[in-house]
Amino acid sequence: MITGSGNDSMAVIGGAEVKGSLDGGAGKNSLLLDGKSAIDGAILNISTVHATQDNTIVTPHIGSGTAYSLMNRSLLIGQTMSDARLTLSTDSMVIVTGAVTGVNSLIISDMGPQSQEGHFIVGSFNDLSRGTVNYQFANGQQQAAARSGAWNYDLLATTVPMNNATNGAEIVVVQRHSGLAHDVRGAIAGLDGAKQAGQSVSADLASRLDKLRSSFLLNGVSEGAHVWGDYLYQTGDFTDDADYHSNLQGAQIGVDWSHLLDSGDMLTGGFALAWVRNRVSDSDNQGNFNNAVYGDFYSLYGGWQQPLNDGGLSLFADGSVSAGEIRYSLRVHNLPTTTTTGIKEALNGTYDGNMYDVEARTGFNVNAGAALIQPYVLLGWNEVNSDKFSTGRIDMAKNKTASWHTGGGVRVTGELEVNLAKIRVLPWLDARYVTEFNDNTSLTAADYAVTSGHNQKMGMFGAGANLAITRDLYFTSDIYTGTGDVDNSVSLQAGLSFDF
Numbered sequence: 001m002i003t004g005s006g007n008d009s010m011a012v013i014g015g016a017e018v019k020g021s022l023d024g025g026a027g028k029n030s031l032l033l034d035g036k037s038a039i040d041g042a043i044l045n046i047s048t049v050h051a052t053q054d055n056t057i058v059t060p061h062i063g064s065g066t067a068y069s070l071m072n073r074s075l076l077i078g079q080t081m082s083d084a085r086l087t088l089s090t091d092s093m094v095i096v097t098g099a100v101t102g103v104n105s106l107i108i109s110d111m112g113p114q115s116q117e118g119h120f121i122v123g124s125f126n127d128l129s130r131g132t133v134n135y136q137f138a139n140g141q142q143q144a145a146a147r148s149g150a151w152n153y154d155l156l157a158t159t160v161p162m163n164n165a166t167n168g169a170e171i172v173v174v175q176r177h178s179g180l181a182h183d184v185r186g187a188i189a190g191l192d193g194a195k196q197a198g199q200s201v202s203a204d205l206a207s208r209l210d211k212l213r214s215s216f217l218l219n220g221v222s223e224g225a226h227v228w229g230d231y232l233y234q235t236g237d238f239t240d241d242a243d244y245h246s247n248l249q250g251a252q253i254g255v256d257w258s259h260l261l262d263s264g265d266m267l268t269g270g271f272a273l274a275w276v277r278n279r280v281s282d283s284d285n286q287g288n289f290n291n292a293v294y295g296d297f298y299s300l301y302g303g304w305q306q307p308l309n310d311g312g313l314s315l316f317a318d319g320s321v322s323a324g325e326i327r328y329s330l331r332v333h334n335l336p337t338t339t340t341t342g343i344k345e346a347l348n349g350t351y352d353g354n355m356y357d358v359e360a361r362t363g364f365n366v367n368a369g370a371a372l373i374q375p376y377v378l379l380g381w382n383e384v385n386s387d388k389f390s391t392g393r394i395d396m397a398k399n400k401t402a403s404w405h406t407g408g409g410v411r412v413t414g415e416l417e418v419n420l421a422k423i424r425v426l427p428w429l430d431a432r433y434v435t436e437f438n439d440n441t442s443l444t445a446a447d448y449a450v451t452s453g454h455n456q457k458m459g460m461f462g463a464g465a466n467l468a469i470t471r472d473l474y475f476t477s478d479i480y481t482g483t484g485d486v487d488n489s490v491s492l493q494a495g496l497s498f499d500f
Contacts, residue, residue, distance in 0.1 A: 007027040007028045007029060008024055008025070008027060008029045008030075009029070009030050009031075009032070010022065010024070010029065010030070010031045010032070010046075011031070011032040011033070011034070012031070012032070012033045012034075012037040012038075012039060013032075013033075013034045013037060014034070014037070015035065015036040015037055016037050016038075017037065017038040017039070017040070018038070018039045018040070018041065019040045019041060020040075020041045021041045021042035021043070021044060022039065022041065022042070022043055022044070022046065023042075023044040023045050023046075024044065024045040024046040024047075025045055026045070028047050029045060029046045029047055030046065030047060030048045030049075030050070031043070031046050031048070031049045031050070032050045032052070033049075033050065033051045033052060033055040033057070033074075034052055034053065034055075035052065035053045035054055035055075036053070036054045036055065037055055038055060038056040038057070038058075039056075039057045039058070039059070040058045040059075041058075041059065042059055042060050042061070043057075043059050043066055044065075045065070046065075046066050047065070047066065047067065048066070048067050048068075048069070049066055049067070049068045049069065050069045050071075051068070051069065051070045051071060051074035051076070051092075052071055052072065052074070053071065053072040053073065053074065054072065054073050054074065055070075055074040055075070056074070056075045056077075057074075057075070057076045057077070058077045058078075059076075059077070059078050059079075060078065060079050060080070061078060061079065061080050061081070061082070062076065062078035062080070062081040062082075062084045062086075062094070062096065063081070063082055063083065063084060064082065064083035064084060064085070064102075066084075066085075067085040067086075067087070068084070068085070068086050068087070068088075068094075069087045069088070070086070070087070070088035070089065070092040070093075070094065071088070071089045071092060071109070072089060072091065072092070073091050073092060074088070074089075074092045074093075075092065075093050075094075075095070076088075076092075076093070076094045076095070077094075077095045077096075077097070078094075078095070078096050078097070079096070079097055079098045080096065080098045080099055080100070080101070081096045081100045081101070081104060081125070081131070082100070082101040082102040082104070082131065083101075083102035083103060083104060084104045084105070085104075085105050086104070086105065086106045086107065087106075087107040087109055088106070088107075088108065088109065088122060089108075089109050089111060090108060090109075090111050090120050090122060090155065090173045090175060091111070091120060092122065093121060093122055093123065093124070094106070094122070094123050094124070095123075095124045096124070096125045096126060096127075097126050098126060098127060099126075099127045099129070099130060099131070100125050100126075100127060100128050100130070100131040100132075100133065101130045101131040102131050103131065103132055103134065104131060104132065104133045104134065105133075105134055106122075106123060106133055106134065106135040106136075106171065107135075107136065107137070107138055108122060108135065108136070108137050108138075108144075108155075108157055108173060109137075109138060111146050111147075111148045111153065111155075111175065116175075117153075117175060117176055117177055118174075118175065119172055119173070119174050120172065120173045120174075120175070121170050121171070121172055122157075122171050122172070122173050123135065123170065123171035124162070124168070124170050124171075125162075125168050125169055125170075126162070126166050126168040127166050127167055127168055128167050128168060128169055129166075129167040133169075133171065135157055135159075135171050136157070137155065137157065142156065142157045142158070143155060143156045143157070145178065146175075147181055147334065147345075147393075148447075149394065149446035149447035149448070150180055150181055150184045150394060150445045150446040150447055150448035151177050151178075151179070151180060151181060151447070151448070152177070152178045152179055152180070152181050152182075152334070153175045153176060153177060153178060154175070154176050154178045155173055155174070155175045156173070156174045156175075157171060157172070157173050157174075158171070158172055158174070159171055159172075160172050180242070180448060181334050181393075181394075182282070182288040182289045182332045182333065182334045183289070183330065183332040183334060183345075183347045183349075183391040183393060183394070184394075184396075184445045184446075184448055185242040185282065185288070185289060186242075186280075186282075186288075186289030186291050186330050186331075186332050187328075187330060187386070187391075187396050187399070187445065188241045188242035188399075188443060189240075189241075189242045189243075189244035189280045189282075189289065189291065190280060190291050190293055190328045190330065190386065191241070191353075191384055191385075191386055191399060191400070191401045191443075192238065192240040192241055192242065192244065192280070192401060193244065193246060193248075193278040193280035193291070193293040194278070194293045194295060194324075194326045194328070194353065194355055194384045194386075195355070195382055195384045195401055196234070196238065196246060196248065196278060197248060197250070197276040197278045197293060197295045197297075197324070197326075197355075198295065198297065198322060198324055198355040198356075198357045198382060198384065199357065199382060200232055200234055200248060200250070200276065200491070201232075201250075201252060201272075201274045201276065201295075201297045201299060201322055201324075201357070202299075202320050202322055202357050202359045202380070203491075204230050204232060204252050204274075204493055205252075205254075205272060205299055205301045205320040205322075206318070206320065206359065206361060206378075207230075207476075207478060207493060208228065208230075208254065208256075208272075208301070209268065209301065209303045209318040210374075210411060210428075210430075211426075211466050211474075211476055211497070212226075212256075212258065212268060212303070213303065213305050213316055213318075213365070213374075214372055214374075214411075214413040214426055214428065214466070215426065215466060215474075216258070216266055216305070217305075217307075217308060217314075217365060217367075217372060218372060218413065218415050218426060219415075219424065219426075219468070221258065221260050221266060222258065222499045223258050223259060223260050224257065224258065224499065224500050225255060225256070225257050225499075225500040226255070226256050226257070226258070226270075226497055226498065226499050226500070227253075227254075227255050227497070227498050227500070228253070228254055228255075228256075228476075228495060228496065228497035228498070229251065229252065229253040229254070229495045229496060230251065230252050230253075230476070230493050230494065230495030231249075231250075231251055231492075231493065231494050231495060232248065232249065232250040232251060232252060232274075232276065232492075232493060233248065233249050233250075233490075233491070233492040233493075234246065234247075234248040234489070234490070234491040234492070235247050235248070235488070235489070235490055236482060236486045236487065236488050236489030236490065236491075237283050237486065237487040237488050237489075238283075238456075238485065238486050239454070239456075239485040239486070239487075240453070240454045240456060240485065241401065241441065241443065241450070241453050241454050243282075243283040244280045244281065244282065244283055245280065245281050245282070245283050246278055246279070246280055247278070247279045248276060248277070248278040248279075249276070249277055250274060250275055250276030250277060250295075251274065251275055252272055252273070252274035252275075252297075253272065253273055253274075254270050254271060254272030254273070254299075254301075255270055255271065255272075256268055256269060256270025256271075256301070256302075257269060257270065264306070264307040265304060265305065265306055265307070266304070266305050266307075267302070267303075267304055268302055268303045268304075268318075269300075269301070269302035270300075270301055270302065271298075271299060271300050271301070272297075272298075272299045272301065273296075273297070273298060273299075274295075274296070274297040274299070275295070275296055275297075276294070276295045276297065277292060277293070277294050277295075278292070278293040278295075279291070279292050279293075280292075280293060288332065288333055288334070289330070289331065289332045289333075290331050290332075291328065291329055291330050291331060292328075292329040293326060293327075293328055293329075294326070294327040294328075294329075295324045295325065295326050295327075295355065296324060296325045297322050297323070297324040297355075298322065298323050298324070299320055299321065299322040299323075300320065300321050300322075301318070301319065301320035301321075302318065302319065302320075303316065303317065303318030303319070304316065304317050304318070305317075305365070308365060308367050312366060312367030312368075313364060313365065313366055313367070314364065314365045315362070315363075315364050315365075316362065316363060316364065316365060316374075316376075317360070317361065317362040318360070318361055318362075319358070319359060319360035319361065320357075320358070320359055321357070321358050322355075322356070322357040322358075323354070323355070323356055323357075324354060324355035324356075324357075325352070325354055326352065326353040326354055326355055326384065326386070327350070327351075327352055328349075328350065328351050328352070328353065328386055329348075329349075329350050330347070330348055330349040330350070330351075330391065331347075331348050332345070332346070332347040332348065332391065333345070333346055333347075334347065334393075345392075345393060347391040347392050347393055348391070348392070349389050349390065349391050349392070349396075350389075351386055351387045351388075351389040351396075352386070352387050353384065353385045353386035353387055354384075354385060355382070355383065355384040355385075356381075356382070356383050357380070357381070357382045357383075358380060358381050358382075359378060359379070359380035359381075360378065360379055360380070361376050361377065361378040361379075362376065362377060363375050363376030363377060370414065371412050371413060371414045372412070372413040372414075373410065373411075373412050374410065374411040374412070374413070375408070375409075375410045376408065376409060376410070376411070376432075377406070377407070377408040378405075378406065378407050378408065378409075378432075378434070379404070379405075379406050380404065380405050380406075381402075381403075381404050381405075382402065382403065382405070383400060383401070383402035383440075384400065384401055384402070385398065385399065385400035385401075386398070386399050386400070394445060394446040395445075395446065396444075396445050397443075397444035397445065399442060399443045399444065399445075400440075400441065400442050400443075401439075401441040401443070401453055402439070402440040402441060403436040403437065403438060403439040403440065403441070403453060403455065404436065404437050404438045405434055405435065405436045405437070405456075406434070406435060406437065407432055407433050407434035407435060408432060408433065409430060409431055409432025409433065409460075410430070410431060410432075411428060411429070411430045412428060412429045412430075413426055413427070413428040414426065414427050414428070423467055423468060423469060424467070424468040425465055425466070425467055425468075426465060426466040426467075426468075427463075427464070427465045428463070428464055428465065428466075428478075429462070429463050430460075430461070430462040430463070430464075430478075430480075431459075431460070431461050431462075432459070432460050433457075433458070433459050433460075434456075434457075434458055434459075434460065435455070435456070435457045435458075436453075436454075436455040436456045436457070437455060439452050439453040439454070439455050440452075441453030454485070456484070456485045456486075457484045457485055458482050458483065458484040458485055458486055459482065459483045459484050460480050460481075460482050461480065461481055461482075461483075462478055462479060462480035462481075462491075463478065463479060464476070464477050464478030464479060464493075465477060471499075472498055472499040472500070473496065473497075473498050473499075474496065474497040474498075474499075475494075475495075475496055476493070476494065476495050476496070476497060477492075477493065477494040477495075478492070478493050478494075479491065479492050480492075
């Protein structure tokens with residue numbers, strides 16, 4: 001078939017197959033093949049050929065007059081090749097069964113959406129004795145980084161001699177996962193950072209009940225209402241579903257009431273409001289993602305304790321229920337290596353979610369004379385989710401991370417009095433171990449999906465003091481550090497409490 005003069009555009013579509021030569025005639029002409037279409041014959045006077053998906057082209061000669069683009073598992077077969085210009089995806093292939101002459105250019109493009117790890121032959125040339133094939137990626141090198149779906153890949157192109165008596169060679173591309181793309185990692189870290197924010201709120205509530213209990217046992221019961229507020233701070237490198245660095249700040253205020261029963265038991269109940277911002281970034285400090293998680297939290301909490309009996313022993317139990325509204329901000333630069341081609345992305349997104357947290361503790365108090373010893377065990381559950389959204393590159397599903405956690409520890413509280421200032425001081429130490437279990441995480445982003453999380457394990461060590469400034473005004477402070485799935489961790493709480 002021969003077209004007339006002028007610039008012509010031809011298409012072979014719908015899975016059609018053309019047998020025989022195609023001649024574009026005069027002018028600048030182009031040829032397009034859609035899914036599973038094929039050509040078997042000479043291609044003449046056609047400037048560009050675009051094979052888009054699962055196409056097969058068999059032609060006697062691949063020459064300088066036509067530039068070929070082979071994408072998505074397309075195949076080009078020629079008997080000879082000379083001074084050709086080829087661009088093809090890693091899952092496509094060119095085969096030359098005879099001699100290759102001149103200087104030929106082969107550009108390996110980024111991967112298609114069906115990419116996977118492995119070794120892929122992109123070119124097979126039977127005889128290179130009179131010609132060369134200069135192969136490279138679009139960045140001008142024989143190695144590159146590329147993205148497909150949720151993953152970043154490292155790609156390396158090499159030549160391998162053919163296993164026959166000719167001077168032929170194959171061009172092989174090796175592609176390997178280099179990790180999740182940074183918008184996926186950033187979204188996962190955002191979930192984990194929201195969980196951490198919620199747990200910092202519940203930990204502050206537990207600390208509040210600890211301070212009340214110790215004060216009541218050592219200094220006497222203060223019935224009625226108490227108003228309190230705490231500043232929250234935490235920083236550290238966390239190993240979770242995605243490793244991240246955290247910088248958390250917030251504040252929590254609350255009101256609680258304590259009532260002494262005729263039996264001598266004490267009941268306490270209250271509610272609290274908290275505002276938390278957690279900035280989460282990649283742990284390697286390369287700026288690959290730098291996100292913010294904002295949360296407004298609403299909590300109910302309460303506790304029960306017995307008075308110390310004649311043997312200096314009593315029981316206690318307490319717990320909290322929290323719910324939070326979460327706002328996420330995602331800022332990402334997906335730059336995995338210096339040889340990146342095609343994925344220098346600046347991505348961002350804002351989206352919402354929520355969080356639920358429940359924790360209960362029980363233990364006993366032992367009056368050891370110089371100190372109050374309080375061993376305890378705890379059980380809790382936390383769930384955080386995020387709405388679905390798009391980063392501009394891929395779609396994120398409505399994701400969640402959820403797990404139970406359990407642990408145990410011991411708190412030791414002493415009592416001092418600074419005579420000159422007439423300030424009573426209750427210094428304390430706390431050590432506990434907490435592990436997650438029964439993880440019910442569900443994460444989906446493009447071709448990445450998981451249904452179980454990391455199950456964090458951490459040891460926490462803390463110290464602090466409660467200072468009675470006046471009869472009704474108290475200053476409280478504590479500092480914690482962690483080990484296990486957290487490094488360089490420091491957690492601070494400081495605030496005031498006033499008894500009415």
